[in-house]
Structure formats: C-alpha cells, structure tokens
Amino acid sequence: MQTAAQIPHDVSYLDYKGKYKGIFAWIFSTDHKRIALLYMFSMMTLFLVGVALGLAMKLELIAPGRTIMGPQSYNAVFTVHGVIMIFMIVIPGLPAVFGNFMLPIMIGAKDVAFPKLNLLSWYIYVLGALLVIASVLFGNGIPDTGWTFYAPYSFKTGTNLLPAIFGAFVLGFSSILTGLNFIVTIHRMRAPGMTWFKMPLFPWSLYGTAWIQLLATPVVGITLVLVSLERIFGIGVFDPTLGGDPVLYQHLFWIYSHPAVYVMILPAMGAISEIIPTFSQKHIFGYKAIIASTLAIAFVGYFVWGHHMFTSGMSGTAQYTFSILTFIVAIPSAIKVFNWISTMHKGSINPDIPFLWAVTFIFVFMIGGFSGLVLGALATNVYVHDTAFVVAHFHFIVFGGVGFAFFGAIHYWYPKMFGRMYDKAWAKMGWAFFTVGFLTLYSPMFYLGMMGMPRRYYDYLPEFHAANILSSLGSWVMAFGLVIVIINLFRSAKNGPIAPMDPWHGKTLEWTVPSPPPVENFDEIPVYGEKDGPYNY
C-alpha cells in the first residue's frame, strides 16, 4: 500500500501509474474505480455471450420443428443463457459496477472499507465464471437442467453439471463479500455530517441489497453443495428413490433465488432514484418513503418464495399465505413508481439520454410489476405458471428493469467515469431500437403464455407460430440497438468530447470531484453541513 503522500491528487485514476504496468496495473489494483471497470469489462464479455445464446434460441423458435439446432442443444443453450445472465450479470450487475465505482464517492470516502477484499471478490467472480465455462467446454455434454438445477433431473442428467453448480457456488462468495464490504463501508465511512437520512438513495439501495446478499446467498450455497453431494454420493436428501424430497430442493433454492430478484432490482431502483431528480432539477419526492420502501422490499422479499411453487405441492394454508405476502411486497414497488413520477411534477425536465432510459425503465418495470400481480394470485398463477407468460414477466423485470436501469446508469455516470461524453445522436438511436426491439421481443410471450404455451419448449404446436415469429423479429431489432449503444460507448471513451465536472448539474458528491476522479477521489474529505443534502437544488 502506498501512503496518501505518494499519490498525486491531480492524476486521474485512469492515468495513474503505480507499481505495476499494463494489465497488471488493473488486475492488481485495489482502487474501487478500477475494480468497477474490471467487473464491467468481464460482465460485458459474458453478457454478449448470453445475448448470442438468447438470439440463437429466438432463431430456433422462429418456426416449429428444427430450425438451427436439435433439442439437446436447445436445452443446453437456455441453461447456459440462464446461468450466465442470472449468476454473472444481473445479480452482481449494478452493485459490482456502479456500486463499486460510485458508492465511496457518493458518501465522501476514499475507497470501500476493505479494498483488498474487494479485489479478491472480483477474482472469485472470474473463477466462478471460468468454472461455468469449463462445464460447457469439457466433459460429456453441456449442462441441460435450466438455471434452476431442479431435482431430481439435476442428478439424472448425464451432462457435465458439477462444474456449473460449483461455479454458481463460487460466484455466491463474490456476492457475499461485496455485500459485507458495502455494509461496513456505509456504516463506517460516510463523510462527516452525512447522517443516514442525508445519504443519497443509490447508496441506500445498495445497503438494502447488501444485507440480502449477505444473508440469503449462503442458503443457495448450501443447497448447491447438497445437489453436488446427491450427484456424487447419492446421499438421499432430494432423491425420492432414496427417501429424499425433490420439493425440498425447490424451497431451498427459492429461499435464496427470490430475494436474489431484489438483489437485482433494488440497485436498479436506486440508480433511477438518482437520475430522475437530476434531470428534473428537483428534490426527490418522498425521500424517506423511498428509503422505507427499499427496506420493506428487502425484508418482505424473504417471505414470498413460495409463489414459485404453487403447483409443486404445498398445503393450502402455505399457498394463500405466500399469495398474500406476494401482494404485500408489490406495494413498496408501487410507492417508488408514484414517487418517481411525482418528482417529475413541476420539475424542469431535460429529456436527455439517461432520463430517456430511466423513463423507459419505469414503463417496462410497471408492465413487469403488473404481470407479477397475475402471478401472485393463486388461480391465475396456476394457469400461467411454467408458461411463456412467466418468461415474459421475468424478462420485463430482470432484463427490462435491471437492463434499462443499467444503461440509464452507464449513460448517466459515463462522463464521470471516463471524463468524456458519448455521441448523443447515436445514443438516442440505440435507445430507440433497443426499446422497440425489447417490447416486440417479450410482449408476444405474454400472449403465448395466456394461450397455454409452456416454457422451455424446443418445439411447439402450429397455433403458437405467429407470436413466435414476431418475438424472433424483435430480438434482432433489440440486438441492433444494443450494438449501437455498445459501439458508441466504446468509441467515445477515447474520442468523445471532454466532459465537464458536472455535466447534468447533479447535487450528489460524485459531481464535486473531477471527471474522471483522481485516485483517492477527494483532496479533502467533504463535510456535510446542516443545510446540505443530496437533492437540494
């Protein structure tokens, strides 16, 4: 570790020359900003793989029967797509990239509480990702269980499942350590005078998220270990032929994996809670209500997992209890939407790129949320459970929600992170294609599910053909938009016009440091006075 005296204050974190050269200056760096970019580039690579697999699926489904691959390949493709997108993209997603980069700056700290642990988390993430990739490249057969690894199929399949399960297990540790790091950072390292209720909403959302990561992830870790032991030694926990119970697996899996949905969406909501006030130049409406709703979601989110299992075999009491709790957890999300829209009221709105993404986020998130009500009610859940309707619902939430928020956040903080501005005309075009493509891709799936088309279907009856064609066409439009967005961001990092310190006139602390920020963020730790606040415009 170098002492503060050795690090010049006017050198940006991008230009800083430390002990190591080239790539080592990155992979050995404990600077939270460099670690954030390490996460971003690793995720971007994996995300493109996941997108390619998604496009392959949509192409296969453009017509009934075989189009480009056989059923075994299709099953492997949706499994690997799910494992990559869930465990490597949307769960770490916003916390690992924007949490790492912005959290210390937004609360006025020089780094996270444990910088070395932070770097270790990235190494663990890469190791987990490599393990999953190994399961694809080696052994006899690519995993074909779906990302949920349901028992007893997960120990009946002859495919190379163990490395994938072990990879997901390892990725969990990365998530736990990041959560721990953020909790300690938020508790101990806020700038003097920044009381809990003067902290911006993005750090607040990371705080709620971090507790879920810390408390819920170990459950899935244990569950995945049990599946592995079942596969290797046949210990008989989940295998009915040995006296085990496959439904127990589902309980354990969803006890983690439902709260994990909130790990994905809470930081996304946090980013939206920053973008809306900045572009409305107006104090966020209902600051405390938004915090309360974040904490309520994080808490109640632990008790709703049973709505994934209404047809699995539970007592009637358990079923309607889970149903009512699911409806309760919808309320805090609704409160957030009302507050965001009210923030726009009487604002001075600059509908710039990040704002466009944020508004589209609210729109697709509402569709995702309302379709969630259909899934929360017992009668309707039983009908659309395990159909394309569910696939549409969770893509609206985890891809619509997290994806639109991620792109909103990257366009919002990009000038801060790279010190340059992207091309706005291209950015707007990318957003437009992406949005139209997204809606065309996923909306028909609601219809297909209502018609009764089950999910994870390689082939389907001719009645489902028309909507599938539309959906496949949408996937190309969306991919086209995505390519524009990514190329624009890549090119602009080198060639874009130099960005000022505060291009959007934001009031949170990241806009008070140079773009890109110096190595230790602040010359002097800022002090929050009586009248200061993150949204005092």
Next chain:
Amino acid sequence: MYILSSTTNASNFVTGVDKAFMIIMGISFVFLIGLTFTMLYFIYKYNRKKNPVATQIEGSTKLEIIWTVIPTILVLVMFYYGWAGWAPMRNAPKDSFNIQVTGRMWNYTFQYENGKTTDTLFVPMNKAVKLKLISMDVIHGFFIPAFRIKEDVVPGREKSAWFIAQREGLFELFCSEYCGLDHSYMYTYVKVMPEQKFKAWYVDTTKHVDVAAVESPTANGKRIMKNIGCFACHTVDGNKLVGPSFKGIYGHKVTVTTGGNDREVTVDDEYIKKSIYDPNADVVKGYNKGLMQPYVGQLSEDDIKQITEYLKTLK
C-alpha cells in the same frame, strides 16, 4: 382452440380463473395507461424549455398514505379473486371417476380402474374426474390449458387433480415442467365424450384400445409400447436417442455393462424381459444408467411376449 375467450366453460374452473384474470388485468391496464400518460404529460408540460426553473417539493405525507392504502386495498381484492378461483381446485368430490396418470420421460399414460391403458386421456362429460398423478422419474407438469388446471407430477409423492369437463372435444395436454430432452414433445390430448359414448368406449373389453385400430398380429405389441411410451427414448429406424434403437436388435449380440464389467449378450426373450423389469442391471455400452425405470407392475409377462413378437419384426 384454447385461447381464453374461446374455451368458455370447457371445465368447471374456467369461470373462476378467467374472472381473476379479468379483474387483475383490468385494474393493471387502468393503472399502466394512467401512470404512463401522467408521466408523458409531465415530461411535455415541465420540459426545461417551457419551465426553466423547477418548483422544489420534497414530498407529501398525505399523498404517501393515499398511494399506500389504495393499492393495498386493490391488491387484497385481487388476492381474493385469485383465492376464490383456486379454492375449488383443492378438493375433488367423493364420487369422482378415478384415473391414474403416469408421467415419465417423455409421455403420459392413463390407466383406468378396469385396467384399460391409453396414451390419450378419455373422460366423460359433466362428471367429476379425479386424477392420481404419479411420476416414474423426474418432475413433470400436468397442464390442460382449456381446463385451467396445472399440477406438478412429483416422483415419490402422490398428488392429484380433478375437473369436470363441460364441453365435448379434443383439448391439448402439455407437460409444463422441464423434464429433459423431449420435454416439448411430451404432449397429448384429452378427449371429452358425452357420458353414453364414454360408457360404450369404457366397457369395450379389448384391454388396450386407443385411437389406432388393430391391423396385424404384432400390432398389439406395438400399441402396448406406444401407450407405455417406449418410443420417447427408443427408435425403430436405427437412430440413436437416449436409449438404443430397436432396429434389428432381436437375435443379435450387444455389449452391455453389468456392475462395471463389459460382457456380450444375445438379445433373446429372457434378455428383453430383464431389460424391461430391471433395466439398470445390464446397460448397453455407450448409454447412461438410471434413465429408464423398471416397468414391474406396469407391463405383464403377456405384454412383454407381445412386445417381443413386435421387436422380432424390426429387421
């Protein structure tokens, strides 16, 4: 055929489930459209060009209470209709007509109390039918969209579902829970017949009767195999699926793994019987153990004799 509106009252559950759909989706659409247009209106009205200076408003406790209480009431209404549409699915009437449904990779078979076995579900109209759901291997999902019923078929658990079919016709029956290679081909039909017609079909003494007619002495074996689902994993044309093909298998030598050791056996009557009753004892080299379940109690020795006769014809 099974779009929500066009299957009105195909079963006794349709009204309740569709009512829940209409109420939840109706409220949702009103809010979605209302909120979206409010948002667009604000973006238009308070655009920076028109409104260069924002009016700072930090919040309103009154509004927070209103938009917590009203949605809470609305979701409780939704919960109620969801519950009301679902509750009758829990308990079948005592005098129901019983059928056992057996799910396996990758088909369903239906066994009636008089011993009939079919690959299509035949049910009488306007009579409660209770299904006992049994899985031989992994979890399957028993889903009849037109009837609005779905229940997972879980190995090691005895589960059930019931319905009263109210419309004559043929309705799709899918497997909804992912179960491996041919999950998407694990579908069949429910044939609903007026009670008189059903009775005539039911009392027909030929044990294995389904849609196909008897054509030759070996047809019985073929039909037994079709009904019990052999062809989900084995072909008759030499192509390799999960299990070896039946083509030219009878009388030929194959290499099998028995308890870790390879040995050669000739496929004869005895071997076929053993492969059906204890399939994991000798596994043909190159195939996975554990995928096929023993068929003890599902196929009689007489059934196996008929199957063997059919296999002999596959040169």
